[in-house]
Amino acid sequence: MSITPMWRVDRDGSMFTDKKAAEEYDRMLELAANITSLLEDRFEINEDLAEEIGLMFAKNKEAFAKAFKGKPDLILEIGNSSEADDTGDEAAA
Template sequence: MSITPMWRVDRDGSMFTDKKAAEEYDRMLELAGNISSLLEDNFEINEELAEEIGLMFAKNKDTFAKAFKGKPDLVLEIGQASEAENNAEDEAEDEAAA
């Protein structure tokens, strides 16, 4: 019998077999939470939308950093990648339902 060490992220219960990946994911969730709080504190925005925006920024932090340093067109690529992801998810759901 083999034993596989697992790391659980307390914020959402996600499980990882790699400690570094778990810590990176936890930092991403922390950044997303802080962005969400910032949005809620400064704008009249519902909590769910603030969380979605926070996650989008946190997941794409490297691209945003490059965009802020002078490559603004990179931000448009985030939208295109998200749209492609959503289309793939929709197709997978349709296939599962069939």
């Protein structure tokens, strides 16, 4: 019998076999929550839409960072790449 250590992300209950991946995913969810909160505080926006936008920004933070540094065309590629749908996690939820 083998034992596999697992890490659970408290924010959504996702399970990971890699601690680093779990921590990275948790940081992504925290960023998404903060963006969601900002949107809800600053605009009259539906809570679900604000959460969806927050997750999109958080999942694509590298593309947004590069776009803000002078490569604005990268924003247009967000919906077209598999990176937009892939969080890079090994969730076994």
